[in-house]
Amino acid sequence: MKFVIIGGDAAGMSAAMQIVRNSSGNEIVALEKGTIYSYGQCGLPYTFTNQVESTDDLIARSPETFQQKYGIQTKSLHEVTQVDCESKIVHGINHQTNSAFVESYDKLLVASGASPICPPWSGMDDVDGIFTLKTIPDVHDIDNYLQHNVNHVTIIGGGYIGLEMAESMRGIGKEVKIIERGGQIAKIFDEDMAQSIHEEAFAQGITISFHESVEGFEGSGHVEKVITDKGTHETDMVLVAVGVAPNTGFMKGTGVYTSYNGAINVNGYMETNIKDIYAAGDCATQYHRVKERDDYIPLGTHANKQGQIAGVNMVNQPRTFKGIVGSSIIKFFNLTLGKTGLSEKEASSLSYPFETITIQSTHAAGYYSKDDPMTLKLIYGKENRVLLGAQIIGKAGVDKRIDVVATALYHRMTIDELQDLDLSYAPPYNSVWDPIQQAARKSLK
Known part of the structure; x- marks a missing residue:
């Protein structure tokens, strides 16, 4: 049997390893749009202050290890663009050769993760120095830019990544401003609890602009100003941290059911509504035990669990995902x-x-x-x-x-x-x- 996995990170490679450990004689192909497999995304903010000494420390296994030790075919720079459910064929672009590829499958796992949301603000494409943080190459790009006379960093969004990067940037001596569209940072907390978070931010020298919406950027070659509905903020670098969206555009036309934001609906076995297609991780929904309904809370813990469960179910060893409580x-x-x-x-x-x-x-x-x-x-x-x-x-x-x-x-x-x-x-x-x-x-x- 041939198993094809779209995505080479937590959910995808957790599933691949379960297929290896619980079956034999199968072909496993892992298609990855980038070049790095199985790495700890949650550790990225801590590389800037050397609490994590190198991004290499975040990589659990290399593509070569998966291939040579476990027999998993790792195909880097293979971006999937379409899935044909009728013929059971995956279509895509090999960015190494700049040519099209096809990959047939008996069972398919979509573990394509999520990407940072970056609204189409004016000036985005006209200046350098505007970043998101999701991958190891993102870290390297930001690190390189920080070497060029960056004193002030503006962070758009006060969620997980925004707060962690605010701490990291202060840790390396940068002035930090957070621009938040709402009335508080850390919006998963209630307003009464968020006050102590605000107080800690102010005590650490972080400036926060509440109830302010970004409209664009200006600069000569590199970003110099953030334009909002309330005025202008001078800056040397911008980090956009306003959330993520599931990478599921290539599933359009398949008939696979998705949630309001494009996350793929799955049952407890990680199955979609299309036979032999599974989904797991940041591109899929998670059942919330308290809400008693599907939710979307993309975290590494969920991705690893869902990937493992998808893997064993793909080799007919039934096990269900018990759900999350939103921790x-x-x-x-x-x-x-x-x-x-x-x-x-x-x-x-x-x-x-x-x-x-x-x-x-x-x-x-x-x-x-x-x-x-x-x-x-x-x-x-x-x-x-x-x-x-x-x-x-x-x-x-x-x-x-x-x-x-x-x-x-x-x-x-x-x-x-x-x-x-x-x-x-x-x-x-x-x-x-x-x-x-x-x-x-x-x-x-």
Whole structure:
């Protein structure tokens, strides 16, 4: 049997490895538009401050390793442009030879990922110094540009990449401004929780312009000004970080069902509605266990899991993707920002009747250390008291608490059941009642 995989990163190569490990005698072809396979995209912002010393450290396996050790045919610079479901043929362009190619398949996995959104602002093509960050070549392009008298960096968008790059650019001594179209950065958090994020940004010397929409760029050869609906901002470099969109344009005309943004709809087996076509990773939807519907939250954790599950199902070893609860975490200077499940904004938009409880606590026992403040917010059902989500911001201990709540969400626990959990305790790490249990107890009052 011949398996063709479109995309050589997390989901695609996770699937390929499962096919290798769970079957034999098959042909596996992995088509990749770029030249780099299986790398850690989430580590890209940390290369600028040398917390990750080299982009080579982010590469899990080279194309040669996949080919020589595992027998997977890795075809770099092969961009897919069309899929013919009737004939089971993939069409595309080989950018090495600048010629067309075709690849037949018995089973196809679409793992083409997502690309940064870059609106068609005026002046985009007239000046250098405007970047997005998604790939290792992007890092090299930005690094090279930073060598040319760049003192001020403007970041458009205050999401994950925007915040991580703001920290990295400050870390190498650049002045940083964030332009945000809305009224807060880190929009996955509720407004009350976002205030501490704003305060940390200001404390670190970052300027934020809220409620401002970019319209274009000006400069002589290189970008010098960002033009918005409210005025002009001088700058030496721009990073656009306003989100990503699934790479699924080549599936047009196949009849494969897609979501509102082009993400491919899949069932628990990673199957599409077309026989023998699967999808996984940032180009596909994920089932959200709390919302009880498909969602689109493109993260590396989901891509690896979906890829593995697609791989075993493609070789007829049925296993289902159990879904997500929307967990994420980010380091922002001295703060750790953790979120899982629904925010208050999301619960409202879904018309869920809910209550919230917010407490101020500490990472360690209060008598041991008062230097690790933590703000914790729980969202839960108004009638059934089932947990719906949590947001935690603090200097330490956020990671373990957000993961406890994520586990509770997975198992549909109530806020009251949090009190019964047997959580570890010693004064350097916790109080006798963990902060999430403190919040649960307070909700009863």
